[in-house]
Each structure stands twice: as structure tokens, then as C-alpha cells.
Amino acid sequence: MASSMAATACATATALSPSTATAQRPSAQGRLVFPAAPPAPTPSGSAPPAAGRLGQPRYSLPLGLRLASVVVAALADPLKVMISGAPASGKGTQCELIKTKFGLVHISAGDLLRAEIAAGSDNGKQAKEFMEKGQLVPDEIVVNMVKDRLLQPDAQENGWLLDGYPRSYSQAMALETLEIRPDVFILLDVPDELLVERVVGRRLDPETGKIYHLKYSPPENEEIASRLTQRFDDTEEKVKLRLQTYYQNIESLLSTYEDIIVKVQGDRTVGDVFAEIEKLLGSSLEKKTEVVSST
Ligand code: AP5
Secondary structure, three states, rough: OEEEEEHHHHHHHHOOOOOOOOOOEEEOOOOOOOOOOOOOOOOOOOOOOOOOOOOOOOOOOOHHHHHHHHHHHHOOOOEEEEEOOOOOHHHHHHHHHHHHHHHHEEEHHHHHHHHHHHHHHHHHHHHHHHOOOOOOOOOHHHHHHHHHHOOHHHHHHHHHEEEEOOOOOHHHHHHHHOOOOOEEEEEEEEOHHHHHHHHHEEEEEOOOOOEEOOEEEEOOHHHHHHOOOOOOOOOOHHHHHHHHHHHHHHHHHHHOOOEEEEEOOOOOOOOHHHHHHHHHHHHHHHHHHHHHHHH
């Protein structure tokens, strides 16, 4: 119930464009600022009392308008989520589902780096050297790249879903300095022995970006199967190095978000994992909506 209510609020929120909701550009804190509603004309022609804060008008609004202000307020502070976990724990797979359901902007540090590699940029060339060794790409390359994407208007207006970032204490601190904090930090927990199998069986569709697994999520038909590709770091040898890097960094990272971490068992079916995440994010969104509507 909670999730369906929140999903309704979310769907309504994402359906409204910021301009119809009279939103301004994001403020320095990354939040949208909504100006007070213009005074409604009164039958006598006298100006009504000025509107109070959102959801708390000093004069009575029709019910429809009051509901609308709640939805607008929800847009003013959209959902912000981080998802973390070992290599192949299912972050990308869950992000696709979260993005579709909640309309968040998916920002994957790994995808941004692969885009730099594909573009042949200097950053891409440097990044590839580290990625091939299963190591973290240096902060000089990653931090600004992710920050810039995060501060784009679409992410600020619709909310964001940060996948695989931050991955170290220094990256977390870079966000804290900018007062960029999620509402929820999801940690996907999958036993190591499953991760290698997931990595070596992973395939990607270069046309749709969809993630497949030869055993667990095989391609729908021969045509798709024939065009699937494999990531250069998806070998047994490299995933072991990536896993080592993950364990070297994860503890220090978690301390930054300990009050908002939710551990989700990722060794279940994709659907079961998502059902838990959907419930979690639904209730998080509902809480945000309630807070805003009661102020
Ligand atoms: P990145 O691309 O982020 O790789 P990763 O963290 O190793 O995670 P993966 O993308 O491998 O896995 P995933 O958890 O998304 O799993 P997926 O859903 O695809 O980073 C690559 C490299 O870039 C790093 O090694 C580093 O060098 C660099 N980098 C990235 N971020 C950085 C940062 N912040 N700082 C510095 N450097 C950075 O699923 C995997 C497979 O399992 C798929 O085949 C899928 O179909 C299958 N699967 C998923 N869920 C299930 C399930 N529930 N049951 C069965 N199969 C499943």
C-alpha cells in the first residue's frame, strides 16, 4: 500500500514538467525553489492574503489545488539514492528497474568512464589502465566527472540514482563537502562465490544497453544473442582484483552513510530483490512527501 501510494505520487510528480509546476532552476544546494503561488483573484476584486509556505496556505484552497501543491512540493525535493555492492552484485540490473519505476536519473560511474574510453579522451585512456587492473580510477578523473553529471538539471529536477559512486572515503567526502547526500544508501549483499559466475556470464546489448546473463537472464532471441558484447574487465582474473579493491574501500565508505544504509540480500531472483527495493524507496518517497505536505 505504502509503495503504491508513493508510486502514484512519484508518477504524478514526474509527469509534471518543472515549468508547469513553476519551478525555478536548482538552487546552490541542488534543490528546486518554488515561488509562492500567485494570489488568486477574489470575487470582490480585493487581494487575498498572501500564500504561506507550500501546503500551508493562509486562505483555504480548493482540494485539487492543495493536492497539487503536495505533488509540487515532492518535486522540490526529489528522491536521491545511492546503490553500492561488490562487482556484479546486481547494481546495474536493479538500477534499470528503479529508474523505470521512480523516474530517477541513473548515474553510473562505470558507465561514465566507459563512455570516456569509447570517446578516446585523455581521461578515458588513463581510466582504462586502472580499470584493467581492477583498481579505482583516480579521484582527479572521477570526482568532477560524477559531480558535473549530478548537478545537471535533469538529475536535480527528477532525483538521482548514483550507481557505484562513491567508492572510497575521499569520494564520499567530496560529496559531503558539496552537501550532496542521498536519502537512502542501498548496499547489495551477495556472497563472493556467486559474483564470479555472474561476471563471466554477463553480456550487454550495445543497442539497448540491456544487461543479460547467459544463464540467469538469457537474450530473448537469436538476433539479440548475436549482437551481445562482453566487457573487457569481465574475466575471472579481473573480477578477483575488483573484489579485492571493493573490500579495501567499503568499510571506510559505509561509515559516512551509516545512518541511512539499508542492506538488501542480492542473492535472490532479480524480481525478489527489486520487490524489497521498491518497497523501501516507496516508503522513503512517501515520508518525504508527508514531511513537505505538513510544513
Ligand atoms: P562498474 O562498471 O561500476 O563495475 P562494478 O562495480 O564492478 O559492477 P558491475 O557493473 O560489474 O556489476 P553490477 O553490480 O552493476 O551487476 P549487474 O547488474 O551488471 O566499474 C568498473 C570499473 O570502473 C571499476 O572496477 C573501477 O576501475 C572503475 N570505477 C567505477 N566506479 C568508480 C569510482 N567511483 N571510482 C573509481 N573508479 C571507479 O549484474 C551482473 C550480472 O549478474 C549480469 O549478467 C546480470 O544479468 C546478473 N544478475 C544481476 N542480478 C542478478 C540476480 N539477482 N540473480 C541472478 N543474476 C543476476
